[in-house]
Every structure is written in C-alpha cells, then in structure tokens.
Amino acid sequence: MLKAHYSFEKSGVFNPKQVFYHLSIPELFEHALQKKEGILSSTGAFSVLTGAYTGRSPEDRFFVDDETTHNLIDWGKVNKPISQEIYERLYAKMMSYLQQKDVYLDDAYVGTDPKNRLAVRFINEYAYCSIFVNNMFLEPNTQELQSFVPDFTVFCFPRFKAIPGIDGVRSEAFVIINFKEKKIIIGGTSYGGEIKKAVFTVMNFLLPQKGVLPMHCSANIGKDGDVAIFFGLSGTGKTSLSADIERRLIGDDEHGWSEQGIFNFEGGCYAKCINLSKEKEPQIWDAIRYGAIMENIYLAPDSRQPDYTDNRYTENTRVSYPIEFIPNALIPGIAKHPQVIIFLTADAFGVMPPVAKLTTEKAIYNFILGYTSKLAGTERGIVEPQATFSVCFGAPFMPLNPKTYAQMLGKKISQHGSRVYLVNTGWVGGPYGIGKRIDIDYTRKMVKVAIDGTIDQNGYHEDTVFQLLIPNELPGIPNDILNPGNLWNNHSDYANEAQKLKNRFDEVMKKYLPL
Structure with missing residues (x-):
C-alpha cells in the first residue's frame, strides 16, 4: 500500500481504526463488497442505493461566513451563510465520530490544466465513495504523490448525521464549505453528486479571482480541432449531446476557460441514466461496466440486469465512470478556445x-x-x-x-x-x-x-x-x-x-x- 507524503494528522485524521490510502479499483471493489455497501450488476458495474438522498440537497449546503467570504459571496437563498462557531462544533463532532473507523484516503487533482488545478485530499467513510473519487477526479502520478500537499480537504461521512436542533443546521444532511480553513465536510448523505458539486463550487469561487471562467458545461472537439461547449441544466441533454461518436469528448460537465483555452475539471463522467438506451446513447451504455458506480438503478433480482426505465428509487438515476471509458475521449482534456x-x-x-x-x-x-x-x-x-x-x-x-x-x-x-x-x-x-x-x-x-x-x-x-x-x-x-x-x-x-x-x-x- 502507498504511504501518504502529507501526514494524515495534518488532514485531521486522528486515531482511525485503519487508513486505506490510494487503494486500487479492484481492492476498493473487494472492500465495498465485503462491507455490503452494494452489489455487482450484470454489467460488472458496482450498484449502490443511496437511501433517502437520491440527489443533491441544496437547502443543506452552507458557506462559513468569515473575512475570506463575507464580501465576495452572493449571499441569499442559494448561497447560505453559517457561522464559524457552528462549523467548528460540527467539525469536532465529525472528527470524534471518525475515530476508530476505517477511512479511505485519495489524493487527486481537480483540473487538467497544471496552472489552474486544485490539489484535493478526499477522506471517505465508504469504499465505493473512494471509487467515485477515483472515477471523477484526476490521479497524480507517483512523483506527484510523493510531494502532494492538498489545497483543500473533503471529509465525506454519510453515517454521521447532524441533529438539527443541536447542531445549527437544517436537517441530518449537510455540506459545509470553509474557504478559510480549506475544508469541506459532508454528512448524512451518500449521494456522490454532493462530493462532485462541492468541489466544483470551490473552483467556481477561486478561479474567477485568477481570471479563469468556470463553466457548468460539457465539451467536445472535432477532427479539425474545432471545439464546442454545451451549457445546460440536468435533463437538457448536456451529457448525451456531447458524447458524439464523430467527435472526441473533452468532458461532460465542468470546465474552465483560461487565456490559453478550455480545460476539463474532471477525469470522469456522471451520467443520468433514466430511460437510457443503447440505440440513442451507445457510448454511455457501453461505459457502464466494471469500474463504474451505478446509483439508485433498479436491478432484476435474479439476473441483476439494470432496468433503466424503472424509476422506483428516483428519476435521478446515475452512473459514474472514468472518461477513458468513452472511446476516443481527449485525454488530458485540454483544448483551444471554443x-x-x-x-x-x-x-x-x-x-x-x-x-x-x-x-x-x-x-x-x-x-x-x-x-x-x-x-x-x-x-x-x-x-x-x-x-x-x-x-x-x-x-x-x-x-x-x-x-x-x-x-x-x-x-x-x-x-x-x-x-x-x-x-x-x-x-x-x-x-x-x-x-x-x-x-x-x-x-x-x-x-x-x-x-x-x-x-x-x-x-x-x-x-x-x-x-x-x-x-x-x-x-x-x-x-x-x-x-x-x-x-x-x-x-x-x-x-x-x-x-x-x-x-x-x-x-x-x-x-x-x-x-
């Protein structure tokens, strides 16, 4: 097993039962199966049910209001403040909960452009969340791991639930971003999109201050180097339309636009699966295989074959997979101006x-x-x-x-x-x-x-x-x-x-x- 260059204690990990650092995908699959976090589907993808939270919980996302954020964030219904005191109490409780628990650590980059990427340490309670991180973000090479110092640390502990009347938050689920301490704490929800979008939010705060435009868009590139980007909300076809067999996929969701051109924030895709068909979306269909994580997709009890038309758990069925699962994807995802x-x-x-x-x-x-x-x-x-x-x-x-x-x-x-x-x-x-x-x-x-x-x-x-x-x-x-x-x-x-x-x-x- 690899050993982290940057100490666990500096990341806030004290007295864990066991720390699993940068396990391989097969090792993580073994852990997830042994701990009954989900089951294997007929496609080879690992299938999980995320419980009560089958999508993001935007009402439960907060920013710590301090001198770093007070005059910059557009406060309101979407961007809600929380005090440093409430954050510190909840963080302390989470760190206490973390003791004598197995934890999964992964160091990764967000952003394919070395000049504008963010180094992030992810500390997860679930092995499958570690697979999600491996799918969605960019793995440092061996040399980079030896000198890796995180710019931000993300703690995701779904079983740790807040008590609203005591902890000063709205529900048992919470996502709190602290720019001063460069930490994100996530509890009470195991929906993978909370990890992905919390990090995206951090990029959207930091990059404009460097003159880089962060964008909620997919992007692809043609044979002649022509670049197209697709903005759109969930369900509008952003992932489907960018996965074009005649063009190379740069990324399906998050990009930056710098003075040099555009770059993907991620190393994977997080596709919506409701009513997915091989005929209409062959690239996404074929990407749902070993290494992928399926969220809240119904499997037939005996065959474990996925039924993408079934919405009994949610309309927001999802699959996470590495971008290299898309044939002819552009790796790394860096291209010229669109x-x-x-x-x-x-x-x-x-x-x-x-x-x-x-x-x-x-x-x-x-x-x-x-x-x-x-x-x-x-x-x-x-x-x-x-x-x-x-x-x-x-x-x-x-x-x-x-x-x-x-x-x-x-x-x-x-x-x-x-x-x-x-x-x-x-x-x-x-x-x-x-x-x-x-x-x-x-x-x-x-x-x-x-x-x-x-x-x-x-x-x-x-x-x-x-x-x-x-x-x-x-x-x-x-x-x-x-x-x-x-x-x-x-x-x-x-x-x-x-x-x-x-x-x-x-x-x-x-x-x-x-x-």
Whole structure:
C-alpha cells in the first residue's frame, strides 16, 4: 500500500481504526463488497442505493461566513451563510465520530490544466465513495504523490448525521464549505453528486479571482480541432449531446476557460441514466461496466440486469465512470478556445424554437437566465411543468455574483469570436402532456449544423416574442419544427403561452439589468 507524503494528522485524521490510502479499483471493489455497501450488476458495474438522498440537497449546503467570504459571496437563498462557531462544533463532532473507523484516503487533482488545478485530499467513510473519487477526479502520478500537499480537504461521512436542533443546521444532511480553513465536510448523505458539486463550487469561487471562467458545461472537439461547449441544466441533454461518436469528448460537465483555452475539471463522467438506451446513447451504455458506480438503478433480482426505465428509487438515476471509458475521449482534456457555444434548454411549454442563433448580448442574457423546465413527478409537490431559472446554468454552484461570470463569458465570446446558439431539447406542438418531446435525432442534426457552420447558409428570421434568430431552413429538418407556433393547433394559444413565458423572463432579469 502507498504511504501518504502529507501526514494524515495534518488532514485531521486522528486515531482511525485503519487508513486505506490510494487503494486500487479492484481492492476498493473487494472492500465495498465485503462491507455490503452494494452489489455487482450484470454489467460488472458496482450498484449502490443511496437511501433517502437520491440527489443533491441544496437547502443543506452552507458557506462559513468569515473575512475570506463575507464580501465576495452572493449571499441569499442559494448561497447560505453559517457561522464559524457552528462549523467548528460540527467539525469536532465529525472528527470524534471518525475515530476508530476505517477511512479511505485519495489524493487527486481537480483540473487538467497544471496552472489552474486544485490539489484535493478526499477522506471517505465508504469504499465505493473512494471509487467515485477515483472515477471523477484526476490521479497524480507517483512523483506527484510523493510531494502532494492538498489545497483543500473533503471529509465525506454519510453515517454521521447532524441533529438539527443541536447542531445549527437544517436537517441530518449537510455540506459545509470553509474557504478559510480549506475544508469541506459532508454528512448524512451518500449521494456522490454532493462530493462532485462541492468541489466544483470551490473552483467556481477561486478561479474567477485568477481570471479563469468556470463553466457548468460539457465539451467536445472535432477532427479539425474545432471545439464546442454545451451549457445546460440536468435533463437538457448536456451529457448525451456531447458524447458524439464523430467527435472526441473533452468532458461532460465542468470546465474552465483560461487565456490559453478550455480545460476539463474532471477525469470522469456522471451520467443520468433514466430511460437510457443503447440505440440513442451507445457510448454511455457501453461505459457502464466494471469500474463504474451505478446509483439508485433498479436491478432484476435474479439476473441483476439494470432496468433503466424503472424509476422506483428516483428519476435521478446515475452512473459514474472514468472518461477513458468513452472511446476516443481527449485525454488530458485540454483544448483551444471554443468556436461554438450551445445553450441547452428543455422547454416544457412548447414555445421556444428548437434552435436559434444568439447575438453576444442575447447570449449574456440567456446565460444569466439559465432557463429550463421542471416536469411533473420529478420532485415532490410538482404536478405540472414549472419554469426554472438557474443563473449561469448552475446557480447552486456559483458562489459569486452572476454578473461576474456573465461578464467574463461575454468578454471571451467577443475576444475569440465564438458563435452562440440556443437549442431547445424540450417539447414541440404544445406543452408537456399535449405536444411531444423533440426527437433527439433532430436535435443532433441541429447541433451538427451549428458546429460546422452550415446552419448559416439559408439565413435567419427573428422570432417576434423572444427576439431570437431562427434559421429559415435546415437540411433534414421539417420547416414546421423550426417555427414552434406552426405545430400548435391554435396559434393564439401558442402566442399567449409564449408571451407568458417571455414575461417570466423579463421579471427574472430585472434584478440583473443593466448587464
């Protein structure tokens, strides 16, 4: 077993039962199976159920409010403060809980660009969480491990649960980020996305201060070196559309844009699996094999074959796997400046055009807006589609004022001449329940012509409601689909619904104007 260069005690690990440092994936699988943390599926992937928390718990994420953060963080409903005193008490209790427990330590980098990466030590209670870390982040080489000193330390102990009335937090689950002490503590939840997004949030706080734009986006690169990035919230197709067999995947979720170009934050992918099919998403399908971690996916009792259509545990079924499981992925994920930027939205009201070109001004507007729709049944209490606005397509992970990120993006678009498009992967011909979701094959064709530039060949006309530039004609796409109002049975119903949504846009943007 490797020995850590940077002492365990400096990381806060005192009196553990046993420390497992940088175990191999086979060793971690053995530990996870022996400790009954999950079971093997028929694909070879390790399958776990995360219990009550099958997604992130944004109401339970806090930042320590101190001199490091007080004047920088955009405090509010999303970015909630917590006192140093509450943090210290909870941290002390967690360190006490950690004693005489087996712990799994992994040192990893976040960021493929050596100039802008973050060195992070992960201390996990579960072996499978250590596999998740190995999948999602970048492993140092032997020489780097010998001199590794963490910039941040992440403690993840799902069995350690807070007591809200005593510990000063909202529930048994908590994620607390302390920038002054450079620590993240996670308890009460074993959902892997909490680890991933907590670290992403740290990058989103630190990088803009270095002049680097952090982005909640996927990215790929063509044979000629042309780079495309895809912004979008969960369920809009960010992972699916970037996994293109004709292009090389740079990364599926988190990137930075520096003066040199873009770089992936991660070394793996965290794909949503609900209704996954081999025909529609062959690369993701084939990546679910030994080495991957499946979360909350139903397995047939005897065969242990996954049923990706089954949502009995959650709609948010997930799989984590190393990026090298995607054929022809670009490793390391470093590329030049993007020629094309695509904003993805899943409009459940059937009024947004399936594809439109954006001016720089409209790009900044839609970037801050971060619009998509939540659908009935995806969250408790939602019985009909709801318009959702997540600034910068990642509000829960953006600690600074949204204008900071938007202004950086606008500057980079102008500086590098990037073309920007809005692609709606949602409904056409009417709202959810009446219309139908646009076929992903049509969406792929739209993305393809946007990337290769042929989308410009037949010109554009302006949509009168949203002031978006809609292509006059596209090869292989029926013209009626390009103009959403044409597919509605009653055009006045379309006009009314479109105006209602536009009014929502204007209301949301009031607090950010002027841009």
